[in-house]
Amino acid sequence: xxxxxxxILYIIAFTLAIxxxxxxGDLEYGDEKKILSDSEKFANEYNxxxxxxxxxxxxxxxxxxxDNGSGYLxxxxxxxxxxxxxxxxxxxxxxxxxxxxxxxxxVLKDRTEMxxxxxxxxxxxxxxxxxxxxxxxxxxxxxxxxxxxxxxxxENDRTALVKGKITPEEYWTAxxxxxxxxxxxxxxxxxxxxxxx
Numbered sequence: 001x002x003x004x005x006x007x008i009l010y011i012i013a014f015t016l017a018i019x020x021x022x023x024x025g026d027l028e029y030g031d032e033k034k035i036l037s038d039s040e041k042f043a044n045e046y047n048x049x050x051x052x053x054x055x056x057x058x059x060x061x062x063x064x065x066x067d068n069g070s071g072y073l074x075x076x077x078x079x080x081x082x083x084x085x086x087x088x089x090x091x092x093x094x095x096x097x098x099x100x101x102x103x104x105x106x107v108l109k110d111r112t113e114m115x116x117x118x119x120x121x122x123x124x125x126x127x128x129x130x131x132x133x134x135x136x137x138x139x140x141x142x143x144x145x146x147x148x149x150x151x152x153x154x155e156n157d158r159t160a161l162v163k164g165k166i167t168p169e170e171y172w173t174a175x176x177x178x179x180x181x182x183x184x185x186x187x188x189x190x191x192x193x194x195x196x197x
Contacts, residue, residue, distance in 0.1 A: 038056050039053070039054060039055075045078045047088075048091045049095065051095065052094065053100055054074070054102050055101055055102065055104065056104055057104065057105055059117035059120075059121060060117060061103070061105075062075075062103075062105050063121060063124070066152075067150050069147060070147055071102075071147055072146055073147060074102055074105070074142065075107050075141055076107065076141040077108035080108075081168045082141070082159045082160070082162070082168050083142040085168035086142040086144075089172065089177055090144060090184065097185070097188055097189075107139065122137060125152070128145070128152060130161060142157065142159060142160060143160060144156045156183070156184065159171060
């Protein structure tokens with residue numbers, strides 16, 4: 001085969017390869033993926049209504065909140081069944097309130113890796129931690145906090161320390177749901193006045 005024909009075949013093959021790459025790239029990535037809002041992402045993660053006040057924050061923002069910030073903070077992670085059930089009823093309370101923002105800190109990665117920021121969070125929350133059998137302080141979840149000027153003024157970790165072989169579904173009886181919602185609602189009204197006051 002002569003060199004000119006070979007060059008032409010290479011150019012045609014190269015052009016076809018580039019064309020196929022562009023075509024296949026457009027098939028997979030042509031439609032821009034919809035960027036989900038925090039409330040939509042949270043709704044998908046926890047299987048609740050998209051009309052929710054949850055905003056994702058990282059450990060740095062948690063530290064800022066615990067230094068001198070004010071707001072509502074939920075600490076947990078979606079692969080935890082106790083957090084999933086807790087969120088379900090907590091979000092129902094928020095749907096009946098005028099609260100527009102609740103910070104959500106997914107603690108799993110930082111807790112697993114024991115990051116420096118996570119260790120600082122433990123220090124700031126030392127009064128709200130539980131000692132394990134090994135005498136180590138541990139941040140059990142789910143944990144809901146109301147913070148005013150860096151001070152925790154309300155804490156709820158109702159199901160973080162449930163003992164025995166009970167599942168979240170067994171725990172959340174009609175009475176427990178009602179008690180929980182009443183407690184959170186009463187404290188949210190009081191704390192909302194303090195935070196927004």
